[in-house]
Amino acid sequence: MPLALRPLHPDVGVEVLGCDLSHPLDDEQFQSLLDAYHRHSVVVVRGQSLAAPAQAGLLRRFGTPKISQRKEFHVPGTPEIGRVGNTRHPDGTPSAFLDRYGNLWHSDTASDQHVDGVTMLYCVMTPQVGGDTLFASMGRAYETLPADLKARIDGRTVVHNFNQHNDYLLARNPGSAQPLSEADRAKWPDREHELVQRHPVTGRPLYFISPTLVRGISGYSDEQAQRLSAELVAHATRPEAVYRHKWQVGDLVFWDNRASLHSASPADYQGGQRLMHRGYAYVHYA
Numbered sequence: 307m308p309l310a311l312r313p314l315h316p317d318v319g320v321e322v323l324g325c326d327l328s329h330p331l332d333d334e335q336f337q338s339l340l341d342a343y344h345r346h347s348v349v350v351v352r353g354q355s356l357a358a359p360a361q362a363g364l365l366r367r368f369g370t371p372k373i374s375q376r377k378e379f380h381v382p383g384t385p386e387i388g389r390v391g392n393t394r395h396p397d398g399t400p401s402a403f404l405d406r407y408g409n410l411w412h413s414d415t416a417s418d419q420h421v422d423g424v425t426m427l428y429c430v431m432t433p434q435v436g437g438d439t440l441f442a443s444m445g446r447a448y449e450t451l452p453a454d455l456k457a458r459i460d461g462r463t464v465v466h467n468f469n470q471h472n473d474y475l476l477a478r479n480p481g482s483a484q485p486l487s488e489a490d491r492a493k494w495p496d497r498e499h500e501l502v503q504r505h506p507v508t509g510r511p512l513y514f515i516s517p518t519l520v521r522g523i524s525g526y527s528d529e530q531a532q533r534l535s536a537e538l539v540a541h542a543t544r545p546e547a548v549y550r551h552k553w554q555v556g557d558l559v560f561w562d563n564r565a566s567l568h569s570a571s572p573a574d575y576q577g578g579q580r581l582m583h584r585g586y587a588y589v590h591y592a
């Protein structure tokens with residue numbers, strides 16, 4: 307039987323109902339989960355009791371998991387899943403990666419050449435205050451973009467670079483990111499992407515831009531490119547276009563990084579604890 311859906315926002319996000327992910331879905335159910343992911347960009351499944359191996363199994367049905375370099379935060383025995391949050395071991399050392407990179411609008415995919423990627427978060431602990439995640443649809447953003455702005459971006463390419471994002475965070479808030487050595491910087495080359503794209507499954511046009519990684523847009527000076535990037539992101543993330551997810555323990559949320567932007571709210575949990583199990587997979591379409 308196909309799964310039942312409940313939209314969470316007119317533009318982005320859908321909740322899947324009556325779904326137990328602790329056992330593998332049959333092919334028809336997985337297909338309806340995949341359809342929901344393509345059509346709504348962000349999928350929420352509440353009330354789950356999901357061991358890390360089951361989450362990794364679901365991730366593998368989407369594509370090829372990317373293993374985080376932060377081995378110390380892997381869930382033991384399941385390297386596809388990493389711990390993200392502010393929890394600590396009894397000796398006081400962090401037991402999860404406190405990700406301050408995410409408190410800005412971005413796509414997890416923009417530092418890669420391959421832009422089809424699913425990020426999957428499972429909520430183990432959530433604070434009373436803070437820790438929300440915000441989402442915006444880039445397909446809806448393109449549809450509602452004023453014609454003059456559409457004309458300014460059609461046929462352009464955008465160059466993204468992770469080093470620029472890292473430098474920005476360091477300059478804005480020292481300590482919020484790691485200074486990178488030249489050897490580390492070399493691991494993050496420029497990535498050139500089409501600014502206007504069609505989703506490979508739905509065919510829906512969208513624009514792909516991750517503002518703090520933008521080094522340039524073809525045909526524009528650096529200053530013009532930064533202004534244009536800011537306009538495009540401001541349009542995509544205007545308050546009425548944003549779905550804000552307030553986490554509950556047992557939520558599984560996954561999103562299409564080609565078709566959406568997301569942002570964490572500030573990582574001040576006022577003494578609360580947050581722990582997510584995070585997976586990421588490259589998705590390959592024929």
Ligand SMILES: [Fe+2]
Pocket residue numbers: 408412413414568
């Ligand atoms: Fe992110």
